[in-house]
Amino acid sequence: MKSLDIRIILPKDFPSITSDFAEIKGVLPSKCNTMLSVLNWRFYDNPLGQGIFAGAFSGAKLVATAGITVKSFAIKGTPVMGAEIGDTITHPDFRGMGAFSSLVRYLLKAAAEKGFHIIYGTPNQMSGQIYLNKLDFVPLFHWDTLARPINWNCLGVLAGTPGKIAGSVLGPVCNLLLPLKLGEYQYSVDENMHPDLKSFLTQACYNCECSIDRTPNYIRWRFNRPDRQYFQIYLRDKNGELRGWAVIGYVTEGDIRFSHVRIGDFWITPKKRGVLKALLAAIMIEGKRKGVDMICAVCRTKKTSNIFKSLGFFAKPSIMPLIAIAPIGYDLKQFEKWQYRDSDADMF
Ligand SMILES: CC(C)(COP(=O)(O)OP(=O)(O)OC[C@H]1O[C@@H](n2cnc3c(N)ncnc32)[C@H](O)[C@@H]1OP(=O)(O)O)[C@@H](O)C(=O)NCCC(=O)NCCS
Numbered sequence: 001m002k003s004l005d006i007r008i009i010l011p012k013d014f015p016s017i018t019s020d021f022a023e024i025k026g027v028l029p030s031k032c033n034t035m036l037s038v039l040n041w042r043f044y045d046n047p048l049g050q051g052i053f054a055g056a057f058s059g060a061k062l063v064a065t066a067g068i069t070v071k072s073f074a075i076k077g078t079p080v081m082g083a084e085i086g087d088t089i090t091h092p093d094f095r096g097m098g099a100f101s102s103l104v105r106y107l108l109k110a111a112a113e114k115g116f117h118i119i120y121g122t123p124n125q126m127s128g129q130i131y132l133n134k135l136d137f138v139p140l141f142h143w144d145t146l147a148r149p150i151n152w153n154c155l156g157v158l159a160g161t162p163g164k165i166a167g168s169v170l171g172p173v174c175n176l177l178l179p180l181k182l183g184e185y186q187y188s189v190d191e192n193m194h195p196d197l198k199s200f201l202t203q204a205c206y207n208c209e210c211s212i213d214r215t216p217n218y219i220r221w222r223f224n225r226p227d228r229q230y231f232q233i234y235l236r237d238k239n240g241e242l243r244g245w246a247v248i249g250y251v252t253e254g255d256i257r258f259s260h261v262r263i264g265d266f267w268i269t270p271k272k273r274g275v276l277k278a279l280l281a282a283i284m285i286e287g288k289r290k291g292v293d294m295i296c297a298v299c300r301t302k303k304t305s306n307i308f309k310s311l312g313f314f315a316k317p318s319i320m321p322l323i324a325i326a327p328i329g330y331d332l333k334q335f336e337k338w339q340y341r342d343s344d345a346d347m348f
Pocket residue numbers: 064088089090091094095096097098099100101102122123124126127129130134
């Protein structure tokens with residue numbers, strides 16, 4: 001067996017790796033175009049800077065990939081550079097040969113040279129064990145995944161016929177007990193950013209202990225992911241002041257079991273339970289209007305998760321934690337208070 005060679009994959013190399021990449025993913029090469037355009041978008045279009053996308057090669061054959069994409073944080077107002085690690089996959093015939101670990105070590109060395117303070121990821125159980133047990137990553141925190149049916153019959157997709165029956169009984173009861181109320185607020189839906197969003201976000205999240213920076217350029221890039229579409233909800237009080245903002249994303253390609261949307265990001269100001277409830281009501285009313293079956297979200301803190309639960313969301317704690325490493329020895333404790341609201345695993 002030849003030893004594996006780790007090399008950077010640039011956009012110009014994509015045509016030559018398409019068939020190997022398709023084999024790794026177990027799909028036809030013709031189905032790879034969107035996947036490759038997502039990789040191009042993630043690693044090479046990011047306005048914060050170029051990421052690193054690397055492959056492990058056995059001779060000329062690509063057998064594994066991994067990459068890091070740049071993320072900028074504000075920790076108590078101070079900018080800190082980080083990167084998210086992902087797109088890690090090894091060809092089934094080449095697993096257990098060190099491809100993944102060599103790629104991660106390669107990326108960490110490059111990240112240290114570039115001065116990144118944190119490299120983090122949201123792994124599944126398979127890769128999570130390797131990050132934690134063999135590659136010196138540490139667990140940072142868990143989160144709750146939340147889901148709220150709009151069309152309660154879609155529970156049947158998840159739990160078969162009993163789910164359908166439970167849905168048809170539970171749904172009307174839940175809708176009766178938990179009416180969606182906007183109260184004194186009104187909302188609008190937009191694909192474009194409103195002029196007051198920047199100052200709203202500055203007020204709402206830049207003073208957080210730790211959050212990912214949401215500059216207009218960055219948000220615009222996030223909305224340009226090739227296989228997703230996004231719309232925004234703007235919640236305003238009776239004076240027209242922006243009080244809540246949420247980004248809702250939906251998958252436009254691939255295997256879609258039932259129609260669901262994901263709350264990719266949501267902020268309110270002032271931080272009052274009533275404002276968040278009105279924002280969630282606006283999201284659900286809009287989901288209903290668009291004929292969506294289910295609304296999904298992610299919350300890092302129990303406090304926020306509980307507000308979702310009080311509106312009929314089911315919560316499931318994540319199995320794996322968010323894992324991280326500090327390539328240049330930065331204190332990772334500062335990231336434990338990260339306001340993590342990324343239901344898309346990479347929305348922000
Ligand atoms: C997770 C995955 C990327 C690991 O790739 P890999 O190239 O086989 O990993 P490595 O060979 O570098 O394994 C590193 C170590 O973990 C061990 N290991 C690998 N897979 C393992 C598993 N499923 N359970 C436990 N240990 C495992 C290896 O034996 C090796 O141990 P060693 O250093 O003592 O020899 C690969 O299994 C995969 O592609 N899975 C499907 C896609 C996926 O789930 N990606 C993660 C997305 S979050």
